[in-house]
Amino acid sequence: MGTVGGGTVNVLTRNAEEIARRAGRGIVVTHAAARDINKPRICDTTNITLTTTPQDVVNDPDVQIVIELIGGDTLARELVMAAIANGKHVVTANKALIAKHGNEIFAAAQKQGVVVAFEAAVAGGIPIIKALREGLAGNRVEWLAGIINGTGNFILTEMRDNGSDFGDVLAEAQRLGYAEADPTFDVEGIDAAHKLTILASIAFGIPLQFEACYTEGITKITREDIVYAEELGYRIKHLGVARRTDAGVELRVHPTLIPERRLIANVDGVMNAVLVKGDAVGPTLYYGAGAGADPTASAVVADVVDVVRTLTSDPENRVPHLAFQADSLSDLPILPMAAVETAYYVRLQCEDKPGVLANVASILGNSEISIEAILQKEPVGNAPATIILLTHRVNEGKMNQAISTIEGLEAVIGDVMRIRLEHLDAD
Numbered sequence: 412m413g414t415v416g417g418g419t420v421n422v423l424t425r426n427a428e429e430i431a432r433r434a435g436r437g438i439v440v441t442h443a444a445a446r447d448i449n450k451p452r453i454c455d456t457t458n459i460t461l462t463t464t465p466q467d468v469v470n471d472p473d474v475q476i477v478i479e480l481i482g483g484d485t486l487a488r489e490l491v492m493a494a495i496a497n498g499k500h501v502v503t504a505n506k507a508l509i510a511k512h513g514n515e516i517f518a519a520a521q522k523q524g525v526v527v528a529f530e531a532a533v534a535g536g537i538p539i540i541k542a543l544r545e546g547l548a549g550n551r552v553e554w555l556a557g558i559i560n561g562t563g564n565f566i567l568t569e570m571r572d573n574g575s576d577f578g579d580v581l582a583e584a585q586r587l588g589y590a591e592a593d594p595t596f597d598v599e600g601i602d603a604a605h606k607l608t609i610l611a612s613i614a615f616g617i618p619l620q621f622e623a624c625y626t627e628g629i630t631k632i633t634r635e636d637i638v639y640a641e642e643l644g645y646r647i648k649h650l651g652v653a654r655r656t657d658a659g660v661e662l663r664v665h666p667t668l669i670p671e672r673r674l675i676a677n678v679d680g681v682m683n684a685v686l687v688k689g690d691a692v693g694p695t696l697y698y699g700a701g702a703g704a705d706p707t708a709s710a711v712v713a714d715v716v717d718v719v720r721t722l723t724s725d726p727e728n729r730v731p732h733l734a735f736q737a738d739s740l741s742d743l744p745i746l747p748m749a750a751v752e753t754a755y756y757v758r759l760q761c762e763d764k765p766g767v768l769a770n771v772a773s774i775l776g777n778s779e780i781s782i783e784a785i786l787q788k789e790p791v792g793n794a795p796a797t798i799i800l801l802t803h804r805v806n807e808g809k810m811n812q813a814i815s816t817i818e819g820l821e822a823v824i825g826d827v828m829r830i831r832l833e834h835l836d837a838d
């Protein structure tokens with residue numbers, strides 16, 4: 412009964428008539444659990460039996476659908492498994508739970524013939540699970556890329572537009588209820604990795620493999636990188652990227668330069684967007700609020716309506732949890748980052764003297780890394796010179812080697828900053 416729980420009660424109450432027309436019967440919240448039942452809430456709880464013991468809700472024989480909005484993956488996991496064992500359908504917004512324990516949860520649900528629905532776990536109110544699982548069912552999904560953490564996008568947008576301080580913007584995101592209980596999940600990319608893990612599974616029909624997801628957050632991004640990227644015609648966004656290749660699946664979350672003319676590069680603030688490339692449909696883009704009480708409740712309630720509609724249908728004929736039939740999941744491996752191919756933005760600081768740029772260029776040339784653009788900033792006073800390079804696509808292992816050779820040059824000062832770059836064109 413926190414932010415999303417309150418929002419869900421409000422949406423179910425406000426739109427009760429419209430929802431009943433869609434679902435074919437009324438949907439009523441009868442029981443709810445909260446840590447503190449006397450706390451002021453954003454919703455009216457007059458007709459709800461409140462308890463501090465969530466097991467009471469999960470074990471109540473009158474409850475048909477359990478909505479889990481607790482978060483975390485300990486108590487939430489216990490309650491969801493208990494609800495399934497009791498033959499109840501489950502709706503959850505819990506991305507950590509699904510990304511880490513989804514394989515176990517779906518196997519149990521399948522055995523019990525119940526549904527576990529999780530639309531609200533990814534990208535808040537955007538119906539991206541529905542789109543991937545059903546709307547794009549005729550396609551071979553080739554890749555997807557998403558801005559799937561609202562807090563991170565809000566911080567990067569504010570840094571770019573207002574030169575705001577990282578900490579101030581994070582505090583504002585927490586105040587507005589966008590950030591996770593532990594905001595390191597947002598800024599270190601863990602929240603986005605949970606969501607990307609789920610998206611990749613339903614896009615490619617592979618088991619959930621959260622541990623294999625490469626995860627890098629936004630904490631090292633500086634305002635100067637944002638400004639240089641803009642000068643070169645790019646925006647820095649925190650992206651989750653999943654791509655199917657012949658060798659395996661790329662599954663990675665990291666800051667990424669995107670050409671500023673792409674629609675997704677203009678998704679700002681707390682908004683989310685997911686770009687999906689299907690072989691038949693081509694690129695498609697899904698945009699909307701990725702967090703907040705009502706937008707997330709919109710996805711929760713849609714799942715409840717879906718469950719209600721399937722109450723009378725044969726379990727064998729329901730949409731499979733991971734989009735593909737449980738016995739038809741593929742064992743395509745997740746690729747190590749060294750095998751991933753992207754273009755790069757590289758920023759280095761060096762002494763302003765003859766031959767430095769030539770040395771850097773020859774290291775890249777010897778590694779067969781092709782330079783796409785170059786920018787050198789005039790040093791101010793005795794400050795070091797700054798060189799910014801954009802490369803063509805290159806294997807990450809090769810790029811790592813070239814960067815460590817460049818860092819070994821006497822004239823190069825400190826670490827080289829590198830940010831991956833994706834063109835996200837129709838290919």
Ligand code: HSE
Nearest residue numbers: 560561562590591702
């Ligand atoms: N902390 C998440 C975000 C909330 O900022 O996107 C929605 O999952």
